[in-house]
Amino acid sequence: MQNTVLTPIKVAIFFGGPSREREISFAGGRTVYDHLDRKKFEPVPIFVDSLGNFILLHKQYLYQGTIREFYPSAITANFGGVPLYIESLPTTESHALHIEKIGKKIDPPDFSKYFDMAFLCLHGPYGEDGTIQGLLRWYHIPYTGSDILPAALTINKIFQQKLLQQSGFVLPRSLILGQKEWLDIDDKEKLFDQIMTALGLPFVVKSSKQGSSIGVTIVEDATLHSFIHAVHKAFFMEAISYDQWQSYTRTDIKNWLISLIDVREGIGFPLRVADQIFYTPYTLLNYLELYFQKKQPPILLMSAQAEASIIIEAFIQGREFSCMVLEAETGNPIALPPTEMVKGKIHFDYRAKYLPGIVRKQTPMILSTSLLKRIRKQAIDLFQLLDCQVYARIDGFITHDNEIILNDPNTTAGMHPASFLFHQAAEIGLYPTQLLTFIIQRSLEVRKDEGYLMADTLLQRIEKQK
Template sequence: MIMSELNNQSLGKVGVLFGGRSAERDVSVMSGNGVLAALKSKGVDAHPFDPAERSIAELAAEKFDRVFIALHGRYGEDGSLQGVLEQLNIPYTGSGVMASAIAMDKIFTKRIWQTHSLSTPEYAVLNAQSNLQAVAATLGLPFILKPPHEGSTIGITKVTAINEVQQAYELAAQFDEVVLAEQFVEGRELTVAVLGRGEQAYALPVIEIVAPDGNYDYQNKYFTDDTKYLCPAPLDANLTAQIQKMAVDAYRAVDCEGWARIDVLLRQSDQQPFLLEINTSPGMTGHSLVPMAARAVGLSYEDLCLEILKTARLKIKSDQHQ
């Protein structure tokens, strides 16, 4: 135990970045506190840092040897903070600037997946001038409206009737300049955590999410115990392998690294999986799914945090940090 702690101390002074200014701040605080406690329990010299309360100058002054990003949403998961850390020469966990920015934008993510022939639901991009009724006719009812740069089901609506379209659009437009309309896929809700980088990336067990009345909303994600999580998901071996490969391919297509979680819908009618989105800084709360998948293969929450921390690096090569 002493040797392990000494080894972990060699990781240097570690900042755990959480909180932030996004709509997912509260979830990030829960994630960050969990990560902080886990790293400290492993003998890591870990310190909290909330970018909403402290400046970039203070971040530089802390002289962190590396940071664990436990921020969710804008300003922490979208590439902006990753760019700051590159400028400050501080190694960080997760994906780089470009991959983070792409993955944060569900529209651009879908476009990249399509170029790699990876299945994702049909969609349309809407703005204030769009003919909402025409989109409903094209995608069919029901369909989904959501802001493309938010997570944790914020601003999302399942539109079941034409007279609901305007209100659903206005809700999503509160969070984004454009709105993503997406074909609704009737089926099972799955998620797959992926760890690693490049050819070494690998998928953890598939999790099936069974929410009350099929409504996996913000409340059912984080604050109730009514949602059931089946891990590993009750799927046959071939289908499990197909979905895991699809998740790893989706991860690599966006050039993610470190860790991420890919959400998948398995169509009920023909067992066809569809990629929904990719989260490059997934939740690490008591209800979060990446730790659940890790536990299924014998990796504790504390060890998972430590393994992710060890992958921290600068992604943009320069004369300073090649």
């Protein structure tokens, strides 16, 4: 009797996406693709573009440095030599032609023709907020990580604060500022004074639904300009005045527009000015040059993905850490040895997180055994409070008084090679390929319990492959 050869399970790696974290998602997707166990799994790269298209990506594009280098083509879509994202192309241009160059567009009803399950490497809105999880659930496709509710809870920092406070977790003093409230305030200096009285200096201004420290500023000096700049950065808006525009050289204008294009640091396109929407830096430049031909009131540029509300909170003096939690089985989460970000006086922003050499990661962080246990216990408590599944990353601080403050749970951890997930898993003897297999298998067990019939079948196939 001949032995039946089991074909590997087709695992779609979802990466890219519409959020401001699309580039780190792209890098993480490539890491998962490289490290999946080929004896058990066949990786299927699904690039999600910033318009929400699902593209079965030709493999050679996985190894481009950034998304903008290959999609759309940097040769045909650029501003002064700087590549644009697909959403910055003129609306009259066909996106289908750009998609055909890099792969094949597939629609959700056809997902099951191309893969058996999804490994989610998407970050931020549409990736970590329950949206993609809900879409996959609709089409009965098993996926990795937490279900819809934990994802939705963890991306909303404002709701998180309320939930954590009611559950007894320590939180810094904070205020919520709505976009409409901010735009309607005439006396912004008065608001600034009120915030300094309530929170002191320094304080932190941050977006409420972003990750990777995007939209975060530490306000350290008592100048109104610094405060307004921080608030605008968190909302993803920017004011430009007549005097400012007139002071710019042509090089200044070009560099300013280039910074707007970068969704990690700038507003990004499309953006709004009053009731008009601008998709390209060219059209915005033409508008501003015409508008500022004579003395005019300042203009407020606002991202089409501007935040509805932001958080302003007291600065936490302490050591910053990140702690991964893995769920060995339902009701049995295990916290890994936490990592400290040894950064000196550097703000742990997007660049510090992902550019090598800026910040040193110490795993495990150097603390007494009792304090490490407390951090891990609180990370598990938060994991369970939010009903997370499979794995999560819990960020926080330990103050000089040994008070633990948790401030940012994430249901989808970064998968780039230097990520906290791989750092900490190595401490317990799990190499990347082993860890990814664990995440897939545990996710299928969770989906099976949720009623996914395909998950049970895939688990049986994994068992037979051992």
